[in-house]
Amino acid sequence: MIMKKAQEIVIFDTTLRDGEQSPGCSMDLDEKVRLARQLEKLGVDVIEAGFAIASDGDFAAIQAVAEECRRAKVASLCRTVEADIRRAGEALKNAAFPRIHTFIATSDIHLEFKLKKTREEVLKMTAEGVALARELCDDIEFSAEDSTRSDVGFLCEVLSVAVESGATTLNVPDTVGYTTPNEMFELIKTVRERVVKNREDITISVHCHNDLGLGVANSLAGVMAGARQIECTINGIGERAGNAALEEVIMALRVRADKFGFENNINAQLLYPTSQMLTEMVSFGVQPNKAIVGRNAFAHEAGIHQHGVLSNPLCYEIMTPESVGVPSNDIVLGKHSGRHALKQRFAELGYDLSPSEIDETYKNFTQLADRKKKIYDQDLIGLLPVRNDLAQNVSSFEAAIA
Ligand code: KIV
Ligand code: ZN
Secondary structure (H helix, E strand, C coil): CCCCCCCECEEEECHHHHHCCCCCCCCCHHHHHHHHHHHHHHCCCEEEEEECCCCHHHHHHHHHHHHHCCCCEEEEEEECCHHHHHHHHHHCCCCCCEEEEEEEECCHHHHHHHHCCCHHHHHHHHHHHHHHHHHHCCCEEEEEECHHHCCHHHHHHHHHHHHHHCCCEEEEEECCCCCCHHHHHHHHHHHHHHHHCCCCCCEEEEEEECCCCCHHHHHHHHHHCCCCEEEEEHHHCCCCCCECEHHHHHHHHHHCHHHHCCECCCCHHHHHHHHHHHHHHCCCCCCCCCCCCCCCCCCCCCHHHHHHHHHCHHHCCCCCHHHHCCCCCCCCCCCCCCHHHHHHHHHHCCCCCCHHHHHHHHHHHHHHHHHCCCCCHHHHHHCCCCECCECCCHHHHHHHHC
């Protein structure tokens, strides 16, 4: 009997674009390249590196990421206007696998108050924009911004024009985080039936914002209805309440493989280190109870839970901390810990410190341990000396906990 290979979900990471454009999340060029390298190691399929026409900094970052990444596709966002599209094409010139991602809004509210365009004009801009992008690049993604508040008939018309003009990925964003899982399922099913039909060369994508806390649930509902690309970000950063969090999407697909049955290329053991790397670069960490990567995600405080976990972790854990790369916490760091334990912990977190860096960090560590009962990984990262690849210093840490 021939076994059918499980279908794959394309993981499109937009931490460097949608994530970076949100308050407190700007990154400099070196940080963007470092994060892109980590995303490639993590196994994401597409890295959206920026919005080429938005600024010279964005353009330079896309160029640098495009030169750096040899396995992942690198995408630049652009509106369906000529100058934007050409700038995106230019930024991606040296990419091994470039993708131009062009978008226009399709909801009446955006047409009337933002674009000040008629539906006919939007159809024309879609056709011309996608066709121009296709002249510059073989791989074109088209997004209908505010899809979930658009008239479904018009949305399907625009998406069909995008396909006729050369787009092979159709993104259906819940731009304002308004939809619900049932609605998203129905919408993707409609797009599949009316626009994609039997074409295997067309991929439906979902891009769900988290304004009602439904970003991940809506993305997964989209997948159940036929979407095969999920757009997401590390730690769920992004406009307003953020995007669907990559680590949550991946672990939901993995832990509930019985429900979803899809594969992806992510190495889940790099989820936590990647989350930590991003935390160092942006100006806030993740909430302690954040799923998968929050510092309490695997902590058990209540006696009854502790007893259950000690007898069998499956009593209260549906995945192990090790499966997402959280270092095992056998060594409890406190004021009696020595340099060796500290060095070991930093190594587990991915920092190889020199003897003089350990000396410096150890001094700060003992002062902190005098004041704090529990030292978390994020506290340790805040103690790192300033070095190009080791962000943050003690004073910023002091400010953060003041
Ligand atoms: O949220 C959104 O609609 C977007 C698109 C540009 C893809 O970020
Ligand atoms: Zn978005």
